[in-house]
Amino acid sequence: MAVQLPNVFLKRMQELLGSEYDDFLASYDSPRYAGIRVNTLKISMDSFLKLAPFSLKQVPWCETGFYVDEQIKPGKHPFYHAGLYYIQEPSAMAPVELLEVSEEDRVLDLCAAPGGKSTQIAAKLKGTGLLVTNDISSERTKALAKNIELYGVRNAVVLNESPERIAQAFPHFFNKILIDAPCSGEGMFRKDEDMARQWERHSIAKCTVMQRDILQIAADLLAPGGRIVYSTCTFAPEEDEAMIAEFLSDHRQFEIIPMTRETGISPGRPDWLDWLYRKGEGPEFPADIASQTEGCGRLWPHKVEGEGHFFAVLERKKDGQQTDEEKYGIISSETKRNQRDDMKSKSPKRLRKAPVGDHKQSGEREQLKAWETFAEANLRAKLPGEPIMFGGHIYLSPLSKDQLDGLKVVRPGWYVGTVKNGRFMPGHPLATALTAGEVVRVLDLTVEDGEAVRYLKGETLAAEPSRIRCLDGADPKGYVLITVDGYSLGWGKWLDGLLKNEYPAGWRWT
């Protein structure tokens, strides 16, 4: 077998899977599956299918997902740098499909880094509603913020918080919540051999403690009638069926929404709750709860083309016994006061409202004015969100500063730029989320002639003024949106036949 699997894991799977075990084990001898998901925020499916530079095979459970041959290196193509697709393991595409995100939803992705599922949610929101995307690891939120920017998301707030503190700030606020929980990662063994080596260290018992806490708090974050999707990339019943059964026992107002099976999703295994109970490793759940867990789902590596995943869709019952707090999001002023005090005492580095000093306020006003002047001269679009200052930078935020007060904010919204020496400098994320029709100057490069790659490498390009497409008879001199085959890559600054490259050093093609 190509992958060295832990003996304890193999013994458990043999007991759990019985006659299916041999097929399961044989799946480790097949190559892993690679996938890409089209970012419909930046390109329509029709256009992508015409433009796709490699052959694609549909992923059954995700309309925008495709299997690709890993050897083609999908990360080494200008279209990847234009954010036209995300490289994602095919089974990891299923949880967001089950969340059934609609336009205008308020969505929370609680365990989001590096952002695969958040970018999928953002595409479904189509720039409407709100995405709050969070991870407890400050290191991992760097990749999360970068992906939100690369994929052209305009309506996301990126947080680096504990779920408890988000629940204090936003009680019963979100109507869709994704918990892609930290887990023992048994479904990752073929993709990442390190996961197999570290399986004992990320023990199932440790993971269940985190999962229990996160699920518990998610119930306090969910608005009436809302939906939670809980997912793991592990097969362990302690982290899957038993975690869901325990949640349902503690939250009788919730129920599992069984999922359809046509796409290859296998049912949950209530009998595995008995297996745990008989081993003395789990409680005996009431029959009505245990039977519901059959409505959970798994993608198995020996049954579908994917590495494996577990999911449960949880909704609040319509006739459930709810407190006013749960029903209407009402929270008593005393609870609010206690929560605010608690939040303030625990917060080291947080978003602060602008100090009220006149000097500071007029400085901020000037900077916001500089942004408005830039937008008037260079853009032809009404952009969403409130302009706010944060850490010396200007953002368009889907939330007010008050709503974010006291939280550890990585990005309060869409980063549009910063003012240096009285001059507005547009940010790279402004460019990646703009379309060619929204700006005054565009220079379109192509994959074929190699110029797009030269731009991504940071080279200065020569360009005759006639190549700069200028709206309304504008002068070619100034900030130009650089596109590849029509899709935005970043900024350039054109002067006298030369295009100064504004593609950020840390993002360059190497």
Ligand SMILES: C[S@@+](CC[C@H](N)C(=O)[O-])C[C@H]1O[C@@H](n2cnc3c(N)ncnc32)[C@H](O)[C@@H]1O
């Ligand atoms: C399976 S990964 C998430 C993958 C991500 N959803 C994606 O699709 O790219 C689990 C994440 O949970 C985060 N995490 C662990 N404990 C957490 C907690 N208590 N609250 C929020 N995030 C947590 C980890 O840092 C990790 O990034």
